[in-house]
Structure formats: structure tokens, C-alpha cells
Amino acid sequence: MTDWHGKRVLILGAARQGLAAARWLARHGAHVTLNDRRPEEQMGAARASLAGLPVTWVLGGHPLEILENQDVLCLSGGVPLDNPIAAEAIRRGLPLTNDTQIFMEVVPCRTVGITGSAGKTTTTTLVGEMARRMMADGNKIGNAAAGAPRPPAAFIGGNIGDPLLNYVDEMTAADLAILEISSFQLEQMTISPNIAAVLNITPNHLDRHGTMEAYRAAKKRILDFQPAGGVAVLGRDDPGAWQLRFTARGTVVSFGLSRLQEGLDGTYLADGLLHLRHRGVDIPLLRADRVQLRGEHNLRNVLAAFAIGNAAGFSLDAMLEAAEDFRGVPHRLEFVREHHGVKWYNDSIATAPERTMAAIRSFQEPLLLLLGGRDKNLPWEDLAKLVQERRARVVLFGEAAPKIRSALEQAQVQAVLAQCNGLEEAVHAAARLAQPGEVVLLSPGGTSFDEFRDFEERGEAYRKWVWELS
Secondary structure, three states: OOOOOOOEEEEEOOOHHHHHHHHHHHHOOOEEEEEEOOOHHHOHHHHHHOOOOOEEEEEOOOOHHHHOOOOEEEEOOOOOOOOHHHHHHHHHOOOEEOHHHHHHHHOOOEEEEEEOOOOHHHHHHHHHHHHHHHHHHHHOOOOOOOOOOOOOOEEEEEOOOOOHHHOHHHOOOOOEEEEEOOHHHHOOOOOOOOEEEEOOOOOOOHHHHOOHHHHHHHHHHHHHOOOOOOEEEEEOOOHHHHHHHHOOOOEEEEEOOOOOOOOOOEEEEEOOEEEEEEOOEEEEEEEHHHOOOOOHHHHHHHHHHHHHHHHOOOOHHHHHHHHHHOOOOOOOOEEEEEEOOEEEEEOOOOOOHHHHHHHHOOOOOOEEEEEEOEOOOOOOHHHHHHHHHHOOEEEEEOOOHHHHHHHHHHOOOOOEEEEEOOHHHHHHHHHHHOOOOOEEEEEEEOEOOOOOOOHHHHHHHHHHHHHOOO
């Protein structure tokens, strides 16, 4: 849909995605009702952000009667399809959408979309840095004359940062939009990006999707509607992502640490050097030890970024400069401080056991792990085995602590030093128990929602408490 004038739209969820959708739709003539279960006294900042716009607010619950006379239901990312209003809308045959779908319907420029169970924020951010350097180089060549149109720009957002719907009206055909897209957003989407990347598909968000089949189907939608001339960038080291090559509509490009098969384009690692193969020509990029990020999973993220950037037409110079300078994203294997001979790292983004396992493999030093948060109905058995293999020590915290302890006990792993109610208590327990030369790693494996608004708030609190140690 491109003409929203006069359409009656109900938006569920007044977080950043719902607010972006309400703002854009109201400015384009839609009759917007914004519904959130939080009470009015908690919504002051949200309401202020839409001041002056014709938006009807319904707060404090999800009454079914607000569905009456609506034309479209718009879901924020955190709202599941089994929400009573969403389920009733589906039963009635009411069309569903979300802020990313609306954006894709009206965006005037090429789009890059990146999804995956892990690594998508790091990869999206690095691709964005490559794009900005590419645009800056192009703008130096003479697009910035006085009175000339604005030079091309890269817009980076989606599931990270600002929803790009906030900026779509200022975009031009010469720009590039780079989006991180979650499985939650993909559930309602019927448009695919020009360049669509699936980094990996491993168990995650089963509390939302129910089964791995449903989760895989949501991820696959990023490829299902690709236009002619589209490019699918797939992680070939991950079976879940690599099997999508058989159904991809676009040209398939791959990335991975393994050798690249003959006849395929993409990126690979050989003899400690990152390589790009483009149209059958192999091009050396940079040595793996020049990458500033820890862990094999981050080498894959960098290789993914090169494959995506090359598909988007970025210059080698822009990609290489960005990759060598890139030092990661906050809350992702972020070094916090060294205190009494103990190094403290913040990996609050690790909200699934698979992500915690990748973090553990990034360290050779002895580890004291902070595990916990809220479980997403995911298996912990493989993580328990890795804890035993690495002889790591563990402090548990939060709602998931009993489930993690049970998984460790079933694997006959005697690693738990303490079980704490919350993260702050876990930090102080770790400070008492950690030994010089050890790494204390917050890589919880669970979400933050038992104690914090999101993983970023959890990571910021962790940093604060670590810096307060004396």
C-alpha cells in the first residue's frame, strides 16, 4: 500500500517501531489508533513524541472492541501473533503490517536487509560503516557543489537504532537503505530487500515462534519476495542458512570460513587471509589478525559484510578501511575494565545459549561466566557440555538460573559457584570469586526482560556495577 489517506490503522505497541509507524501514517493522512497495555502514567515521553499529530490513544490494556471499523492492524516487533487482538484480526481477515513493511512499500532507493540468529547487528553496523565511507568518497568527487542536490547518503536502522520509516520521506533514488530485520518483523513482510542476507539460523525466540520450523519460515521470508536482479547472501558454514540456496530467487553469494566451492562467488578464509571472489576472480582482502573483533563468529560477520558490500557495489578501499577500523558494537564482547588482575567483558547481547557458546569460544583465558536472565524455551545442554570442556566456572542469576543449573547437573558439570537473584548480586559474587588471570564474562544466554527493559539497559547496568567495584 502506498496511499494511506483515509485508512483506519490500529497500531499495537507504542515502543520505537509503533511510534515511528504512528508518526508516518498520521502525517500521510491515516486515521491512527495507538494501543499499548502500559498505563497512561508510563506513557508521557511516548505521547510527547507524537504531540500535535492526530493520533487516538488507547492505554492500559488491549480491548477487542478497538478492532471495530479498522482497515489494517500494524504490529510492533514485540507483539506476537497470538496476542488476542492480533489473533482476532487474523480470524476476521484484517490485513497485518508493521513499520518495516510500510517502509519497504514506499522506499525510493535500493535496500539491503540483514537477518540471522546471531551477528546481524555487528554485520549491519559494519556494512553501514562501509557504505558511509563509500558515499563519502563519492561525494568528494564533485556532488557537493553549491546549490546542487543533496549527495547520496546511506541510512542504517531497522531493528537497530531508529526505524528507517522516520527518514523515508527524505530519501532519494540515489541513496541506500541498510536494515537489520528480525524474525518478528519478517512475519508480516511481503517485500524483500534488493540484497538480502541470512547469516545463520540456530535455535532462538522459540518462546515467540513455538517451533524451529516456524522460526525458519519467518527468517526465510527475507528471500521469498526478492525482485528480479536481487542478491541472496547466505552463510555457508551454517546449515540453516545455506540450505536456503535451493529456494533463493536472487543470485546466491556466500560467505564463511570454509573454502569457497568452484563456480561460486563470495568470501572465504584461507591461510590466515580473508578473500573475496567476484565473477570468478579471487581478490585478497586483509589478514585475519587485522580484524579487531574477538572470535571466529566475528570473522564470519566481517566476511559477511564484505560479501554484502561487494554485492552493493562498494569499493574495495571503502570496505577495507571500515573493516580495519571497526571495533565492534556496545554490549557485544565489549571489554569493560581490568580490576585486581581480572578482565571483565560485557556480552549482554547474548540472549540465547548459541550466542553464549560463540562468546566462550572467543577466549582462551580461564572463564568465570555470568549466566541467566529469562529463558526463551531454548536448549541449554550443548552450553553445559562446553562449560565442562572449557572448565569454566559459573555464577547464575535471574529467572533462568534453575533451568541452567538443572542442565549443568544433568550433564554432571560441577561448575556453579553461586546462584543469585539478580545481575547486581551476580557481579558482586563474581568479584569475590574471580581469580587473577581470569575473565569474567557476562554472556547470559537469556533475555533481560526479567529485570531490565532490554539487553542494552542490562549491559549499561553491568558496566556501571563493574566500574563501581573497589
